[in-house]
Amino acid sequence: MSRTVKNPDERRxxxxxxxxxxxxxxxxxxxxxxxxxxxxxVAQGTFYYxxxxxxxxxxxxxxxxxxxxxxxxxxxxxxxxxxxIEKIVGFSTFLLKFNKDRKNLFDYIHEDRNAHLHLKxxxxxxxxxIPLFGQIIKAGVSERxxxxxxxxxxxxxIINSKLVLFxxxxxxxxxxxxxxxxxxxAIDFIERILGAKPGIxxxxxxxxxxxx
Amino acid sequence: MSRTVKNPDERRxxxxxxxxxxxxxxxxxxxxxxxxxxxxxVAQGTFYYxxxxxxxxxxxxxxxxxxxxxxxxxxxxxxxxxxxIEKIVGFSTFLLKFNKDRKNLFDYIHEDRNAHLHLKxxxxxxxxxIPLFGQIIKAGVSERxxxxxxxxxxxxxIINSKLVLFxxxxxxxxxxxxxxxxxxxAIDFIERILGAKPGIxxxxxxxxxxxx
Amino acid sequence: MSRTVKNPDERRxxxxxxxxxxxxxxxxxxxxxxxxxxxxxVAQGTFYYxxxxxxxxxxxxxxxxxxxxxxxxxxxxxxxxxxxIEKIVGFSTFLLKFNKDRKNLFDYIHEDRNAHLHLKxxxxxxxxxIPLFGQIIKAGVSERxxxxxxxxxxxxxIINSKLVLFxxxxxxxxxxxxxxxxxxxAIDFIERILGAKPGIxxxxxxxxxxxx
Amino acid sequence: MSRTVKNPDERRxxxxxxxxxxxxxxxxxxxxxxxxxxxxxVAQGTFYYxxxxxxxxxxxxxxxxxxxxxxxxxxxxxxxxxxxIEKIVGFSTFLLKFNKDRKNLFDYIHEDRNAHLHLKxxxxxxxxxIPLFGQIIKAGVSERxxxxxxxxxxxxxIINSKLVLFxxxxxxxxxxxxxxxxxxxAIDFIERILGAKPGIxxxxxxxxxxxx
DNA sequence: TATGAATGAGTTTTCATTCAT
DNA sequence: AATGAATGAAAACTCATTCAT
Numbered sequence: 084m085s086r087t088v089k090n091p092d093e094r095r096x097x098x099x100x101x102x103x104x105x106x107x108x109x110x111x112x113x114x115x116x117x118x119x120x121x122x123x124x125v126a127q128g129t130f131y132y133x134x135x136x137x138x139x140x141x142x143x144x145x146x147x148x149x150x151x152x153x154x155x156x157x158x159x160x161x162x163x164x165x166x167x168i169e170k171i172v173g174f175s176t177f178l179l180k181f182n183k184d185r186k187n188l189f190d191y192i193h194e195d196r197n198a199h200l201h202l203k204x205x206x207x208x209x210x211x212x213i214p215l216f217g218q219i220i221k222a223g224v225s226e227r228x229x230x231x232x233x234x235x236x237x238x239x240x241i242i243n244s245k246l247v248l249f250x251x252x253x254x255x256x257x258x259x260x261x262x263x264x265x266x267x268x269a270i271d272f273i274e275r276i277l278g279a280k281p282g283i284x285x286x287x288x289x290x291x292x293x294x295x
Numbered sequence: 296m297s298r299t300v301k302n303p304d305e306r307r308x309x310x311x312x313x314x315x316x317x318x319x320x321x322x323x324x325x326x327x328x329x330x331x332x333x334x335x336x337v338a339q340g341t342f343y344y345x346x347x348x349x350x351x352x353x354x355x356x357x358x359x360x361x362x363x364x365x366x367x368x369x370x371x372x373x374x375x376x377x378x379x380i381e382k383i384v385g386f387s388t389f390l391l392k393f394n395k396d397r398k399n400l401f402d403y404i405h406e407d408r409n410a411h412l413h414l415k416x417x418x419x420x421x422x423x424x425i426p427l428f429g430q431i432i433k434a435g436v437s438e439r440x441x442x443x444x445x446x447x448x449x450x451x452x453i454i455n456s457k458l459v460l461f462x463x464x465x466x467x468x469x470x471x472x473x474x475x476x477x478x479x480x481a482i483d484f485i486e487r488i489l490g491a492k493p494g495i496x497x498x499x500x501x502x503x504x505x506x507x
Numbered sequence: 508m509s510r511t512v513k514n515p516d517e518r519r520x521x522x523x524x525x526x527x528x529x530x531x532x533x534x535x536x537x538x539x540x541x542x543x544x545x546x547x548x549v550a551q552g553t554f555y556y557x558x559x560x561x562x563x564x565x566x567x568x569x570x571x572x573x574x575x576x577x578x579x580x581x582x583x584x585x586x587x588x589x590x591x592i593e594k595i596v597g598f599s600t601f602l603l604k605f606n607k608d609r610k611n612l613f614d615y616i617h618e619d620r621n622a623h624l625h626l627k628x629x630x631x632x633x634x635x636x637i638p639l640f641g642q643i644i645k646a647g648v649s650e651r652x653x654x655x656x657x658x659x660x661x662x663x664x665i666i667n668s669k670l671v672l673f674x675x676x677x678x679x680x681x682x683x684x685x686x687x688x689x690x691x692x693a694i695d696f697i698e699r700i701l702g703a704k705p706g707i708x709x710x711x712x713x714x715x716x717x718x719x
Numbered sequence: 720m721s722r723t724v725k726n727p728d729e730r731r732x733x734x735x736x737x738x739x740x741x742x743x744x745x746x747x748x749x750x751x752x753x754x755x756x757x758x759x760x761v762a763q764g765t766f767y768y769x770x771x772x773x774x775x776x777x778x779x780x781x782x783x784x785x786x787x788x789x790x791x792x793x794x795x796x797x798x799x800x801x802x803x804i805e806k807i808v809g810f811s812t813f814l815l816k817f818n819k820d821r822k823n824l825f826d827y828i829h830e831d832r833n834a835h836l837h838l839k840x841x842x843x844x845x846x847x848x849i850p851l852f853g854q855i856i857k858a859g860v861s862e863r864x865x866x867x868x869x870x871x872x873x874x875x876x877i878i879n880s881k882l883v884l885f886x887x888x889x890x891x892x893x894x895x896x897x898x899x900x901x902x903x904x905a906i907d908f909i910e911r912i913l914g915a916k917p918g919i920x921x922x923x924x925x926x927x928x929x930x931x
Numbered sequence: 932t933a934t935g936a937a938t939g940a941g942t943t944t945t946c947a948t949t950c951a952t
Numbered sequence: 953a954a955t956g957a958a959t960g961a962a963a964a965c966t967c968a969t970t971c972a973t
Contacts, residue, residue, distance in 0.1 A: 088932065112324070115967060126934040128971080137968065193418060198410035206405060209465035217470065235471050236480035244456030253421035258429065259447050268448035275487040298958055300951065306957085327942065338959045343944065345957095512953065536748070539946060550955040552950080557953095561947065617842060622834035630829060633889035641894065659895050660904035668880030677845035682853065683871050692872035699911040722937055724972065730936085751963060762938045767965065769936095 087125075095133050098123055103144045107188075110196025111141055145203045148188075152181060153211050160215050167223030168279075168287045174216065190250060213238045220277060230278030237276050299337075307345050310335055311359060314352045319400075322408025323353055357415045360400075364393060365423050372427050379435030380491075380499045386428065402462060425450045432489060442490030449488050511549075519557050522547055523571060526564045531612075534620025535565055569627045572612075576605065577635050584639050591647030592703075592711045598640065614675060637662045644701060654702030661700050723761075731769050734759055735783060738776045743824075746832025747777055781839045784824075788817060789847050796851050803859030804915075804923045810852065826886060849874045856913060866914030873912050 089097075101122045105114040116137050120130050134140050159165070159173040182189050192201045217238035223229035231237050245251070252259055259265060270284045301309075313334045317326040328349050332342050346352050371377070371385040394401050404413045429450035435441035443449055457463070464471055471477060482496045513521075525546045529538040540561050544554050558564050583589070583597040606613050616625045641662035647653035655661050669675070676683055683689060694708045725733075737758045741750040752773050756766050770776050795801070795809040818825050828837045853874035859865035867873055881887070888895055895901060906920045 091932080094932090116969085117967075127936090127969085128934055129932080131969065132932065132934095193414065195411075195414065198414040199407075201414050202405065202407065202410040206465065210467060213465070213467055214470060231483075233472070233476070233480035233483060235467070236477055237484070239465070239467070239471065240456045240481075240484055244452045253418070253425070253451075255422060255425055255447070255451075258426060259451065260445070264445070265448060268445035269452075271443075271445060272449070272452055272488050275490070276484050278487070298950070300957060303957075328944085329942080339944085339961090340946080340959055341957080343946095344959095349943070515953075518953085540948085541946075551948085551957090552955055553953075555948065556955095617838065619835075619838065622838040623831075625838050626829065626831065626834040630889070634891060637889070637891055638894060655907075657896070657900070657904035657907060659891070660901060661908070663889075663891075663895065664880045664905075664908055668876045677842070677849070677875070679846060679849055679871070679875070682850060683875065684869070688869070689872060692869035693876075695867075695869060696873070696876055696912050699914070700908050702911070722971070724936060727936075752965080753963075763940090763965080764938055764967080765936080767967095768938095773964070 091133075094125075094129075098125075098130065098133055099140060099143050099147060102140045103147075106141065106144060106200060107191075107197070110194075111199040113196060141199065141203065145200065145207055148185075148204075149207050149211055152178070152208070153215075155181065156212065156215050160219060167219050167226055167228055168283060170219045171216075171223075171273075172284065172287050174219075187250075189245070193251070209239060209242060212242050216242060223277065223279075228279060228283070231276070240276060241273055303345075306337075306341075310337075310342065310345055311352060311355050315356045315359075318353065318356060318412060319398075319403075319409070322406075323411040325408060353411060353415065357412065357419055360397075360416075361419050361423055364390075364420070365427075367393065368424065368427050372431060378440070379431050379438055380440055380495060382431045383428075383435075383485075384496065384499050386431075399462075401457070405463065421451065421454060424454050428454060435489065435491075440491060440495070443488070452488060453485055515557075518549075518553075522549075522554065522557055523564060523567050527568045527571075530565065530568060530624060531615075531621070534618075535623040537620060565623065565627065569624065569631055572609075572628075573631050573635055576602070576632070577639075579605065580636065580639050584643060590652070591643050591650055592652055592707060594643045595640075595647075595697075596708065596711050598643075613669070617675070633663060633666060636666050640666060647701065647703075652703060652707070655700070664700060665697060727769075730761075730765075734761075734766065734769055735776060735779050739780045739783075742777065742780060742836060743822075743827075743833070746830075747835040749832060777835060777839065781836065781843055784821075784840075785843050785847055788814070788844070789851075791817065792848065792851050796855060803855050803862055803864055804919060806855045807852075807859075807909075808920065808923050810855075823886075825881070829887065845875060845878060848878050852878060859913065859915075864915060864919070867912070876912060877909060 098119065102114070102119050105118055105122065108114075109118075116130055117127060119140070120127050123129075134143070155177045156174055159170055159177060162170070165173065189204075191197070192204060213235060217235040220229055220231070220234035220237055224231060224234055250262070250265075252265075260268065271281070273279075274281055274284060310331065314326070314331050317330055317334065320326075321330075328342055329339065331352075332339050335341075346355070367389045368386055371382055371389060374382070374385075377385065401416075403409070404416065425447060429447040432441055432443070432446040432449055436443060436446055462474070462477075464477075472480065483493070485491075486493055486496060522543065526538070526543050529542055529546065532538075533542075540554055541551060543564070544551050547553075558567070579601045580598055583594055583601060586594070589597065613628075615621065616628065637659060641659040644653055644655070644658040644661055648655060648658060676689075684692065695705070697703075698705055698708060734755065738750070738755050741754055741758065744750075745754075752766055753763060755776075756763050759765075770779070791813045792810055795806055795813060798806070798809075801809065825840075827833065828840065849871060853871040856865055856867070856870035856873055860867060860870060886898070886901075888901075896904065907917070909915075910917055910920060
């Protein structure tokens with residue numbers, strides 16, 4: 084094939100794009116480097132010019148997402164026109180949108196073949212999100228809107244239990260309530276954990292379906 | 296090699312044992328079927344006489360753990376000499392012990408190489424634990440010890456966030472409190488989520504370090 | 508499984524039956540001994556009690572067919588109430604019926620996966636059929652109905668080219684005539700090879716569609 | 720092993736050559752891919768770089784032969800300095816030579832272990848040869864040298880019964896005539912099938928032993 | 932930067948066959 | 953006559969990675 088020279092950053096980025104597509108479609112293990120290069124339209128060697136190994140692209144894929152999340156949340160956290168409550172609503176809204184834009188990434192990352200992405204995410208998200216989230220809770224405590232002795236741990240629980248994305252049912256459809264009720268439950272739990280006034284999140288605009 | 300005939304159940308069980316050991320030691324992907332049979336001391340074919348594929352032993356390994364957990368929790372749940380609070384303390388105690396007995400299974404299942412076990416567990420545990428746990432919360436609500444409109448969802452959050460095993464730090468050591476404080480935080484959150492009287496779990500004996 | 512004792516001949520025959528079914532369905536190589544015993548409902552070892560090897564059942568399968576053909580043709584050949592012409596018509600009729608009864612065995616034995624059966628047949632049929640067929644041709648020559656210096660070779664050509672089963676088209680549908688025409692062509696060729704009077708086979712009742 | 724880079728076409732061709740050698744020597748099933756690469760002197764992976772599967776080389780082997788036959792026959796068919804009779808003599812001569820050059824390929828392809836090659840050939844040859852051969856017969860009919868209503872079918876019978884290579888005896892040595900007589904019989908049959916003047920092929924030079 | 936031919940260790944799996952019971 | 957657990961060699965194929973160009 085004729086050799087196509089491109090801006091290295093573009094090329095790198097292009098490879099990450101395609102890799103992500105394929106990882107999600109077929110799973111990381113099931114995606115061969117040859118699949119990636121075929122779809123990108125470059126030679127096998129080109130891949131290794133840009134990445135030391137297959138694992139490294141996986142990291143790049145994850146990193147890019149984490150980075151997007153970080154930037155999004157930091158932007159919200161930095162705004163001084165928002166109260167702690169509003170920032171948390173902002174976080175939630177941002178994450179719901181982030182997830183939807185990626186075709187419910189956080190949902191189907193639970194499928195067997197996505198074990199690798201899943202774990203990488205699960206390990207990478209807390210270090211990025213907890214400090215930001217915890218800081219806002221702390222601020223909320225100062226503002227006397229929240230009331231907890233454990234702001235950081237609260238952040239961890241809320242993130243970890245995916246309360247902000249309370250969507251999965253684990254095959255418990257008959258047992259759990261419907262989406263609406265699960266959403267309300269999530270808000271209730273967050274309010275309780277944070278020691279906030281019941282109903283305050285709704286007051287501040289966190290309403291299911293209007294999030295985006 | 297000389298042929299050793301064994302009771303099929305024993306043999307099967309023996310293979311599962313060794314497989315688990317190796318999966319945890321080297322990771323699922325990194326464990327070859329040949330590693331397993333070598334350690335068990337049987338021929339390659341024997342493995343495939345008992346399991347259709349490598350994946351099937353993984354399932355058997357997981358299933359066995361899940362089954363143990365199920366039996367343990369069901370036993371506690373069935374006791375009518377215990378109040379809801381005591382049962383939850385019992386659950387927590389059981390799981391902490393289960394985890395320690397397996398060399399902190401739930402901790403180091405988070406390592407990269409254990410992505411498969413991790414995800415399988417994460418998907419298999421809720422369907423088994425939520426109904427049991429939720430039922431007890433419901434009972435507690437009836438007993439007026441708990442107060443929540445969302446018992447099942449509460450169960451899900453508590454399980455999912457691993458509040459009963461509040462051990463991991465995700466590299467946030469400087470930010471989160473120490474083990475003692477995290478443990479207290481966990482109890483605080485559970486009490487809040489369930490709408491229980493603050494401090495009630497400690498009263499009923501859930502004290503870190505004395506669990507076992 | 509409980510042990511079922513059967514008449515050895517029945518059991519043997521039963522194994523051959525099932526083996527044939529499977530060989531035709533999946534191909535010889537693709538049929539595992541374990542497939543056979545599973546379908547028969549006996550243990551793996553039982554198979555080897557009756558047959559030394561997998562190849563031996565294949566032979567048994569072929570032999571049984573060849574034997575049926577031999578008996579069928581010999582019966583016809585032995586009748587002294589039939590002329591040479593009538594016997595050849597009888598042969599043809601017998602083989603067409605034989606083939607149909609076995610779901611067009613000779614047709615789909617050409618599929619890739621049936622390479623083994625195919626070749627075994629192709630090698631086993633001439634030694635059985637040529638002598639019988641050739642003998643009749645010789646008789647026909649004596650009767651002055653046929654006229655050829657090469658009765659045995661004629662037999663070989665007719666058998667080999669499957670003129671008596673002139674059905675396959677080898678993907679030449681556009682080029683060859685339809686079934687009717689191919690049938691007529693076959694008769695024409697046989698008559699010419701044998702030096703018989705044109706049309707004599709039709710006179711003696713060899714008509715397509717009425718063969719059975 | 721040191722890495723030798725070659726022109727891909729050469730390499731491919733080299734693999735096909737060796738594969739054919741081994742297939743004929745040991746049989747297709749009995750030849751492992753590892754045998755092939757060992758003999759070629761490349762890595763296992765190199766084989767799979769060029770061929771998707773073992774079966775695909777088999778096809779390549781067959782295709783190459785079929786292609787050679789096609790070219791050979793087409794060349795003869797295209798010559799307008801030859802009469803129909805001469806072309807048929809040419810075909811026969813070409814095939815006899817082709818067979819001899821390949822150490823009687825068509826003979827020992829009947830051995831059990833060559834079932835695959837055998838069947839593949841048997842299925843691949845008619846589509847290539849019948850149209851060419853039939854066309855010439857048609858021309859012969861126009862030239863009034865042949866006389867048959869079924870030129871295509873005649874071609875099929877002659878090819879199928881391997882009349883042009885009337886060599887095999889199927890263990891019927893005592894019953895069939897010797898090679899000379901079989902050769903004469905074959906010519907007799909062809910002449911009869913085509914409705915040609917007896918002896919015409921000899922006149923035109925088709926004489927056993929002088930063919931090459 | 933980019934190519935793509937070449938590598939080769941490594942893996943799962945299959946299966947005919949054996950043999951103690 | 954029959955069982956079925958056990959064997960183990962063999963085989964096809966994968967794929968991340970390298971490297972000469």
